[in-house]
Amino acid sequence: MNFHRLPFSFSLCLLALPCFSQETHEVDHPEFIESLETGNREAFDRGKALYQLVCINCHGTPQKAGTLPTALRFWEAPMKNGSDPRAMYRTLTKGFNQMVPQNWMTPEQKYQVIHFIREEFLKEANPSQYKKVDDDYLAGIEKETVPGPAPQTRALNRPYLKMNFGPNMNYTFEVGRDNIAYKAIAVRLDEGGDGVTKGKAWLAYDHDLMRVAAIWTGDRFCDWRSIGMDGSHGSHPKIVGDKFLVNAKAPGWAKPGTDDFTDPRFLGRDKKPYGPLPRDWVHYKGLYHHGDKVLVKYTVGSREVLEMANLASEAPLVVARNLRIGPGKQSMLLHLGSGGEARVIKGKAKESIAIAQFDKLALSAPPPDPSGQMTFGETDFSISAWIKTKKGGAIFCKSAPTGEWSKNGKLLFVRGGRLAYDVGWVGDANSRTKVADGKWRHVAMTHKANGSVSLYVDGRKSGDENLRSRDAPGHVARIGYCATDFCPPFEGDMDEVQVYHRSLSSKEIANLSKGTEVKGATARWTLDQPKGKGIPNETGPGYAGALAGSLKSVAGKFGKALHFDGRTRIEIAGKAKAEKSEPETPEPVAETLSGPVLAASAIGNVDGISWVTEEGHLRLRIPASDKERQLKVLHWRGDASELTKFGKIVDSAKVVNLTPLTKGAPARWAHDVEVESKVAANDKAYVVDEIVTPPVNSWHSWMRLSGFDFFKDGKRAAVSTWNGDVWLVSGLGDDLGKGKLKWRRIAAGLFQPLGVRVIDEVVHLACRDQLVVLRDFNGDGETDYYESINNDHQVTEHFHEFAMGLQTDDEGNFYYAKSA
Numbered sequence: 001m002n003f004h005r006l007p008f009s010f011s012l013c014l015l016a017l018p019c020f021s022q023e024t025h026e027v028d029h030p031e032f033i034e035s036l037e038t039g040n041r042e043a044f045d046r047g048k049a050l051y052q053l054v055c056i057n058c059h060g061t062p063q064k065a066g067t068l069p070t071a072l073r074f075w076e077a078p079m080k081n082g083s084d085p086r087a088m089y090r091t092l093t094k095g096f097n098q099m100v101p102q103n104w105m106t107p108e109q110k111y112q113v114i115h116f117i118r119e120e121f122l123k124e125a126n127p128s129q130y131k132k133v134d135d136d137y138l139a140g141i142e143k144e145t146v147p148g149p150a151p152q153t154r155a156l157n158r159p160y161l162k163m164n165f166g167p168n169m170n171y172t173f174e175v176g177r178d179n180i181a182y183k184a185i186a187v188r189l190d191e192g193g194d195g196v197t198k199g200k201a202w203l204a205y206d207h208d209l210m211r212v213a214a215i216w217t218g219d220r221f222c223d224w225r226s227i228g229m230d231g232s233h234g235s236h237p238k239i240v241g242d243k244f245l246v247n248a249k250a251p252g253w254a255k256p257g258t259d260d261f262t263d264p265r266f267l268g269r270d271k272k273p274y275g276p277l278p279r280d281w282v283h284y285k286g287l288y289h290h291g292d293k294v295l296v297k298y299t300v301g302s303r304e305v306l307e308m309a310n311l312a313s314e315a316p317l318v319v320a321r322n323l324r325i326g327p328g329k330q331s332m333l334l335h336l337g338s339g340g341e342a343r344v345i346k347g348k349a350k351e352s353i354a355i356a357q358f359d360k361l362a363l364s365a366p367p368p369d370p371s372g373q374m375t376f377g378e379t380d381f382s383i384s385a386w387i388k389t390k391k392g393g394a395i396f397c398k399s400a401p402t403g404e405w406s407k408n409g410k411l412l413f414v415r416g417g418r419l420a421y422d423v424g425w426v427g428d429a430n431s432r433t434k435v436a437d438g439k440w441r442h443v444a445m446t447h448k449a450n451g452s453v454s455l456y457v458d459g460r461k462s463g464d465e466n467l468r469s470r471d472a473p474g475h476v477a478r479i480g481y482c483a484t485d486f487c488p489p490f491e492g493d494m495d496e497v498q499v500y501h502r503s504l505s506s507k508e509i510a511n512l513s514k515g516t517e518v519k520g521a522t523a524r525w526t527l528d529q530p531k532g533k534g535i536p537n538e539t540g541p542g543y544a545g546a547l548a549g550s551l552k553s554v555a556g557k558f559g560k561a562l563h564f565d566g567r568t569r570i571e572i573a574g575k576a577k578a579e580k581s582e583p584e585t586p587e588p589v590a591e592t593l594s595g596p597v598l599a600a601s602a603i604g605n606v607d608g609i610s611w612v613t614e615e616g617h618l619r620l621r622i623p624a625s626d627k628e629r630q631l632k633v634l635h636w637r638g639d640a641s642e643l644t645k646f647g648k649i650v651d652s653a654k655v656v657n658l659t660p661l662t663k664g665a666p667a668r669w670a671h672d673v674e675v676e677s678k679v680a681a682n683d684k685a686y687v688v689d690e691i692v693t694p695p696v697n698s699w700h701s702w703m704r705l706s707g708f709d710f711f712k713d714g715k716r717a718a719v720s721t722w723n724g725d726v727w728l729v730s731g732l733g734d735d736l737g738k739g740k741l742k743w744r745r746i747a748a749g750l751f752q753p754l755g756v757r758v759i760d761e762v763v764h765l766a767c768r769d770q771l772v773v774l775r776d777f778n779g780d781g782e783t784d785y786y787e788s789i790n791n792d793h794q795v796t797e798h799f800h801e802f803a804m805g806l807q808t809d810d811e812g813n814f815y816y817a818k819s820a
Contacts, residue, residue, distance in 0.1 A: 169749050276791055599646055750767050
């Protein structure tokens with residue numbers, strides 16, 4: 001009897017054979033090293049690319065640890081195998097301890113990455129390991145003759161850039177700072193072929209929360225940072241380009257029958273919620289493909305929702321959410337977006353338009369001049385304040401004057417009820433003690449030039465971290481406000497904000513918490529008596545504050561304090577403005593429609609619907625009904641003075657009947673990719689037959705196979721790939737070797753399907769985010785409906801969190817292994 005093993009991969013034989021080749025090549029070490037002068041930017045950039053592609057995974061950076069704790073940290077530890085360029089080359093070539101030989105690199109690439117490590121990590125941070133290269137050093141090393149032909153440089157392959165992922169891509173996407181859509185469904189909004197990633201406009205759902213996480217436009221879909229894409233560890237793809245809309249990490253629909261958007265999910269050890277909302281709140285059911293269209297199906301309470309997003313207009317850009325809402329006895333409240341102030345406008349279109357102003361604060365006061373600003377980089381400083389809040393937000397910030405949270409921005413704030421300090425793209429520190437309890441709390445932080453940060457609550461140390469960073473040019477200081485994509489403005493009362501340009505002792509912090517003065521403050525804003533729009537610095541000229549928005553004076557910890565309502569801030573001027581006794585009073589904002597806004601309007605069966613705009617939100621209330629309702633909700637972003645243009649698009653828009661799009665569509669991948677099988681040529685007891693994968697295919701699918709299972713006839717199998725495809729391969733079993741193997745793509749866009757099970761001739765899959773059944777409605781072999789039979793999976797921020805395999809028992813239970 002013959003036992004045939006059928007590997008779904010390319011077979012690779014490794015044989016230890018004597019080397020009969022007499023060919024050799026020469027490595028000119030002195031020439032390579034001499035060429036790597038400090039100013040060799042090309043070698044530095046290429047070395048950096050290599051380091052970030054491979055080396056960073058284990059070794060990390062000073063800002064982010066690698067995944068191998070024992071890997072050398074170049075910036076702080078000695079090199080045990082030598083730190084001069086020739087010794088480092090030897091380590092790369094032969095390995096050392098846990099460091100395996102990097103035989104995939106050419107000599108040139110090895111010296112490029114050595115150059116980057118020396119200049120980036122050793123020269124300043126670890127100078128004892130930065131060996132000087134001079135004539136004496138070069139004279140002591142020689143050229144090397146190496147057996148075998150000279151290695152060829154391999155291009156850094158990026159097959160994911162070519163791949164057609166289909167009309168959607170299910171993945172984890174970072175849509176903003178501290179805002180990750182763990183179970184995102186990214187869809188393309190503009191029309192065109194070649195799949196979701198080749199578009200110009202996108203929308204990402206988050207099916208844990210059934211929110212629209214983000215809408216964005218641009219020439220690039222994302223930055224492709226992921227273990228499944230560019231191979232990077234500890235990363236998630238970030239959306240790039242112009243962010244049309246980013247919603248907070250909160251439910252997309254209120255709890256049915258209420259106005260409550262409070263996230264009820266339990267918190268993990270990292271104090272973050274994971275997994276889906278309760279099923280009686282929202283429940284993701286699956287998605288339909290109809291050509292290049294993607295329809296998402298879910299329930300809100302007992303009411304079924306079918307939704308499709310597309311562009312209603314490209315210029316100006318108007319995004320449409322087409323909704324079919326089933327009957328139900330409970331009302332529904334849909335969250336669309338948020339801004340500084342929201343209201344309903346009539347007369348611009350047949351239907352009402354709701355608008356939310358973006359960053360209304362920027363309209364009421366210009367950002368301060370960045371010249372002369374206080375320094376919070378590699379220096380000693382301390383910040384102290386009294387706060388009374390139940391919600392939190394930004395206390396004191398130095399960051400870019402406009403736009404998103406950026407690298408090396410610095411923020412003292414309250415998040416999740418606790419005091420925190422964050423340095424953009426570096427890390428954060430968090431207090432152990434909660435401060436958002438509606439009581440007056442003294443909060444403080446100290447920072448030393450070496451990056452050591454300590455947090456204090458009511459005079460006691462409550463957290464520490466090392467967050468070394470430089471100041472970024474052009475950043476400005478503010479009280480009560482930061483980039484809102486990262487942290488909301490402060491909501492609550494604030495008193496006695498002080499900045500010191502030295503690191504206060506624990507005793508001095510304790511004295512401040514008791515109300516005792518500590519001398520030497522660089523700036524002190526008592527917040528007692530604002531002078532018009534001016535907030536004076538009580539320690540002297542310079543660093544005066546300018547009020548943006550309306551602040552109410554309330555009883556403070558000491559005398560008066562200011563109440564921040566989440567729509568106001570204090571801009572801090574630089575020392576260069578010290579000659580002015582008071583800051584200039586900004587011009588009042590005219591009560592006309594102007595400035596950037598997010599606008600929304602709804603058409604279709606709008607009887608009984610209404611807009612809810614409290615606290616700057618745009619929300620659409622849909623009443624209970626015993627009939628199905630068809631709606632089109634349109635989004636526009638622009639200057640409020642141009643609302644009439646949006647109104648014309650609203651009036652010309654048409655409601656789309658989604659039902660016909662759920663019945664199946666013509667096949668998109670309607671041809672087989674044929675390859676030859678490799679069948680063993682003998683009848684020995686143990687032989688290998690190879691099922692060959694297509695070396696090329698029309699969709700540039702990256703054929704990294706992840707799971708398979710056979711159909712009943714044994715002649716066909718369903719095969720999944722790591723990047724979301726499912727293929728049907730035929731010509732197996734008794735047919736193997738009688739003709740070519742036929743591969744046909746039958747599904748795409750799934751989130752890392754690593755397990756396959758064929759049950760009653762229907763393909764079931766275990767993905768990272770759900771268990772999926774592939775439904776073919778019209779018998780053409782392609783998937784029309786991706787039915788989610790379970791989405792209880794908890795997808796977290798861990799990059800290596802795979803859901804592998806799929807098995808069933810006799811009772812119909814499913815099993816898969818989740819591990820990191």
